[in-house]
Amino acid sequence: MSRSFPVALAVCRRTWVKTLRRPVVLSFSFVQPVMWMLFFGFLFQRYPLVDLPPGTSYLDFLAPGVCAMTVLFGASQSGISWIRDLQTAFLGRMLQTPAGHRSILAGKVAADVLRLLAQALVVLSIAALLGARVRFAPLEALAALACLALFGTAFSCLSCTIALRARAQEAMAVFVHVVNMPILFTSTALVPKKQMPDWLAAISAWNPLTLTVDAWRGALLFGSAPSLGGQVLPLALLGLLFFPLAAAAMRSAARSE
Numbered sequence: 001m002s003r004s005f006p007v008a009l010a011v012c013r014r015t016w017v018k019t020l021r022r023p024v025v026l027s028f029s030f031v032q033p034v035m036w037m038l039f040f041g042f043l044f045q046r047y048p049l050v051d052l053p054p055g056t057s058y059l060d061f062l063a064p065g066v067c068a069m070t071v072l073f074g075a076s077q078s079g080i081s082w083i084r085d086l087q088t089a090f091l092g093r094m095l096q097t098p099a100g101h102r103s104i105l106a107g108k109v110a111a112d113v114l115r116l117l118a119q120a121l122v123v124l125s126i127a128a129l130l131g132a133r134v135r136f137a138p139l140e141a142l143a144a145l146a147c148l149a150l151f152g153t154a155f156s157c158l159s160c161t162i163a164l165r166a167r168a169q170e171a172m173a174v175f176v177h178v179v180n181m182p183i184l185f186t187s188t189a190l191v192p193k194k195q196m197p198d199w200l201a202a203i204s205a206w207n208p209l210t211l212t213v214d215a216w217r218g219a220l221l222f223g224s225a226p227s228l229g230g231q232v233l234p235l236a237l238l239g240l241l242f243f244p245l246a247a248a249a250m251r252s253a254a255r256s257e
């Protein structure tokens with residue numbers, strides 16, 4: 001344990017340094033969320049929303065969904081940097097050191113999740129500048145932010161697993177497009193569950209993005225805390241499922257080097 005934390009911290013710091021050295025990529029990641037809010041937020045501003053407080057606009061409803069969408073899209077690309085490290089043999093050398101695989105993975109995922117949370121908060125600030133109205137209940141918002149972190153952790157680990165197994169950026173591109181769009185459009189990020197067709201609402205209930213969006217939206221629109229059993233625990237279990245899978249993929253990568 002005493003050696004694990006410094007390893008994770010070093011990997012986390014390296015990941016952040018790599019990110020900050022490519023500010024264009026980081027800045028470009030805000031283009032898509034802003035476009036969603038500009039186009040969808042104002043295009044559907046007269047879209048009737050049921051069971052929401054009077055005066056709630058579609059942009060108010062959409063902003064938390066776009067924040068969670070930003071985390072989804074960013075987390076699904078988390079493993080791409082591992083492919084670059086594999087191609088340069090850096091990851092192989094790192095995995096052959098006494099540093100534990102889980103510590104290396106934890107540091108990488110922690111850095112990515114912290115970045116994604118920061119991006120989500122920036123997106124929320126942009127939404128407020130565009131006219132979205134949110135309320136800030138500190139404790140409830142922190143609990144909902146934890147749900148975003150758990151969701152980001154789970155999908156970052158899944159992305160790392162795919163990247164370490166496939167070892168090809170083409171495979172990651174397929175993963176990003178094939179997985180992200182169905183998850184987004186079968187969630188409540190864009191449309192309330194009660195205004196979905198019954199079959200889509202049934203699918204949405206099992207969508208982890210729906211759990212995340214509902215927790216985040218509940219805190220920002222209603223000042224309500226996430227449900228422990230209905231949102232926090234399922235997202236935590238998802239992270240606990242995908243983290244060992246990613247660690248196993250790292251062990252496999254170490255043996256093949």
